[in-house]
Amino acid sequence: MDWQSIITDPLLSELPFKIELNAWGKVEMTPATNLHGLLQATIAVLLRRHLLDGKVLLECSIETAKNIKVAAAAWCSAPLFARHGYRMPYPESSELVVEVASPSNRLSELIEKRELYSARGVQEVWICEETGEMRFARPTGPLTRPLICPGFPERVEL
Template identity: 45%
Template sequence: MEWSQVLQDPVLKDLPYKIELNEDGHIVMSPASNLHGYLQSRLVMELAKKIDDGKLLVETSIQTSKNVKVVDVCWASSRFIEKFGFETPYPKAPELCIEVRSPTNTDREMNEKIELYLAKGALEVWICESEGQMRFFCHEGEIAESGLVPGFPTHIRV
């Protein structure tokens, strides 16, 4: 299945949870909890205090080497938006991609998403653990704090 087919399918259009496509074109579904949504909104609010350029987006589709992944929160610079607008899915990852970890996410899944987003052009990938603890990654590996958004909290209040 292709992402354009997912977007046009009336049955899939209004699902109350996030879906992605794996490398075989199969739909992968992830039910989101209210805590997951709360953490997404807190991340957007914190980022809005520190970034005034570009766009903050949620549930953003990105074409990766393992098909379409949907990042929970991201920041795309004005230059990125100028080039890609709101193309769906994005052919390249925005500069900052943030995943909120659900209790069902494995370390392997999270590490794979970090690698996929960085390989598609993200400068940093952050993981927000379900307790609100933040982890920051760049091409060199895990870092103590963000270089893109200096002073971003290392913990999101739950």
């Protein structure tokens, strides 16, 4: 199955799950929680407030070495957005990707996604814990503070 087929399938488009394709082209679905959605929305608002030159996307699809992964939130610079616009999936990673941890996605899965995004050119990958605590990293390793968005809080308050 390919990404365009998933996007245009009327049955799949009505599911209340995040959908990704794994390395073998099989559909993987992750149930969304209200907490996940609230953290995701709050992160998007904070990114928009701090990063004015670019676009904030929720559920940003990115082509990786293990097929299509969908980031909870992403920030694309104006030049990257000009190159790809509304294309699905993006053939390269946005500069900043944020994943939100939940009971249905283990930390090990999020770390693997970080590595996949790194291979596609991401500059920073952040992980938001269910508590709102933020973990910041570059492809080369952890950061104590984000570089792309230095004003972003260490904890997302709900």
